[in-house]
Amino acid sequence: MQAPLTNRDYNPLSKLLHWLMALVIIVAWGVGYYGGAMLHYGVSDGETAQKIWAITLHKSIATTTLFLIVARLLWRASHRPPALADMPKIMEHLTHLGHGALYFLMVAVPLSGWANSSSAGYPIPVAGLFTIPGLVSKTPELTPYLVWTHWFLSWALGVTVVGHMLFALKHHFIDKDSTLRSMMLGKKA
Template identity: 80%
Template structure:
């Protein structure tokens, strides 16, 4: 068998991958809905719905902080399988893409945490408990943190979309096992 045929990820790596993918997509959509589609002060109902959506967004998104720690620990002890045969520039770009994903999976929730902290809001985790603020309330800083969180969230969305499209490219154009190697039905 070639490297492409035997390449596979561990069950725990797949669990981290798909759980984080689902959480990131749902948190992003709920955050977009609450942040862009609803407005404070339009009506009591819309204000309440915005508060509900943003609280739900934070409660979902904060779980990624814990999952990324677990994922990084797992990755430190269990290296991912080697890349399939591809030109060196593609391997380099793949590593850069994965580095960007990991960086953004850390930066986005941290920027949201900092934003909520500066605005004086609590930070719920999966509706189970709250985490303390990263610093004191600082309304002057909040608009900058809102912008940073918005920018980083869009950067993450674009990077995730690119990751998804390249997985499809591997599957349909290159006809290699990259996508199949991460599917839940196969385990190492």
């Protein structure tokens, strides 16, 4: 393990993985919301085709997070992040809890989507390049529970990401510390 960086600056690969995952998660969430909530099967052939396209695009984007989170966890296991900014102990605990929730949800959301598609018997594309095998066998009676689980976890991830962003902005504009700058690509904290 490396010692924490005293200047509160994350290393370049940590920054890249952070922002790449943020982009993928936000885009996948938006496309998933559009395909899942805004479009409906059977309304018209055009809307059904658009829903199928949106859900397939969502899966192609979202499945890349499975590979990114493995890379991120492996990197994080061997590279300690910089120490937290000075803050009250309760805020330190809440920060660790928030980061733990983010990591848990970054694993749980794609796994629940993978299980959901598998139970319904649908392919799981990865970035449009290849498909991964089903996580569970085709089990249509399980699908409604997995749909709900994926929906719930996705909203939990969305709320957690928004909270993460708001706290980063709080650090920058209210606390006026280097927390946000420490994660910016090409910037020093």
